[in-house]
Amino acid sequence: MSEHILPAKLYYGIWITLLVLTVVTAAVAFVDLGPLNTVVALVIATFKAVLVVLFFMHVKYTSEKMTKVVLISAGFWLLILLALSLADYATRLWT
Amino acid sequence: MSDSPIAVEHAEGLQHHFSNMEQQRDAASLGMWVFLATEIMFFGGMFCAYLIYRYWYFNEFAAGSRSLDIWLGTINTAVLICSSLTVALGVRAAQMGKRKLLVMLLLFTLVFGFAFLGIKGVEWYDKYKEHHIPGAQFNADDLVRDYPQIHIDQRHEQIYFSLYFAMTGLHALHMIIGIGIFAYLTFFAWRGRYTGGYYNPVEIGGLYWHFVDIVWIYLFPLLYLIDRKPLR
Numbered sequence: 122m123s124e125h126i127l128p129a130k131l132y133y134g135i136w137i138t139l140l141v142l143t144v145v146t147a148a149v150a151f152v153d154l155g156p157l158n159t160v161v162a163l164v165i166a167t168f169k170a171v172l173v174v175l176f177f178m179h180v181k182y183t184s185e186k187m188t189k190v191v192l193i194s195a196g197f198w199l200l201i202l203l204a205l206s207l208a209d210y211a212t213r214l215w216t
Numbered sequence: 217m218s219d220s221p222i223a224v225e226h227a228e229g230l231q232h233h234f235s236n237m238e239q240q241r242d243a244a245s246l247g248m249w250v251f252l253a254t255e256i257m258f259f260g261g262m263f264c265a266y267l268i269y270r271y272w273y274f275n276e277f278a279a280g281s282r283s284l285d286i287w288l289g290t291i292n293t294a295v296l297i298c299s300s301l302t303v304a305l306g307v308r309a310a311q312m313g314k315r316k317l318l319v320m321l322l323l324f325t326l327v328f329g330f331a332f333l334g335i336k337g338v339e340w341y342d343k344y345k346e347h348h349i350p351g352a353q354f355n356a357d358d359l360v361r362d363y364p365q366i367h368i369d370q371r372h373e374q375i376y377f378s379l380y381f382a383m384t385g386l387h388a389l390h391m392i393i394g395i396g397i398f399a400y401l402t403f404f405a406w407r408g409r410y411t412g413g414y415y416n417p418v419e420i421g422g423l424y425w426h427f428v429d430i431v432w433i434y435l436f437p438l439l440y441l442i443d444r445k446p447l448r
Contacts, residue, residue: 132301150440150441153446154445165437166436169433203267
């Protein structure tokens, strides 16, 4: 965490970006992109989440490096959970 | 620091086992991040269940998703994003020691939190009226009728709605806990406990609130936006 106080303008900028992306993701859902619909929705969601983590949660400005280690580890564990589970279920019908 | 048992000079709000305010703040926020890592795994189990069942029962998930109110879902996403802004600005106000501004922003956050739960309640009540709550009364004949293009198995449809209620319910529970935390923070902010030097509770309460916001940022597309494109 840093004692550095961020300008309010930055928070408003992030807020507007998040609102715009929310409208974009809802609107894009009505456009037929084939299998890409889900990909686009998840990419936008992840981009929004990264904005919240970096700016609202101050991870970009923290001096405590362990915060990033914890965050990356959590993401990695989640990836193991999802990837290994799907590797099982997605291949069960293979003969 | 001396070994004397007599109280040594502390900065206001500094616990004696920390050497300075910065170390105390880092420790508090790191602890919160570790908790949030466990929360990611907690919600991760549900997201994993969602992923597997959506892969298996894609049609039923698509039809169920279309039956949700996309307007209310989008408005609720915006409400949560606004609440995250007031939290971020609130932490900033706490850093600067602006008590009145902090109290006002925390109150705004509470209002947004209640607004989210209210809209969620309206959506759940709609589902209740439509007999879309899993159980003995469950009936998805309306979806079978509305989407003749796709084959819908009603038992699989129940799985979509089970996951819908479990995931939004767990998220709403986190919102209720968050409102409790923020009511606590508002009270003590009003009493003037948080100064420019000591604002850990506001900071880590804010981290929790932002985390709950992020969960919703994923729930919104996964539950509401699965299959809105025109059916072929």
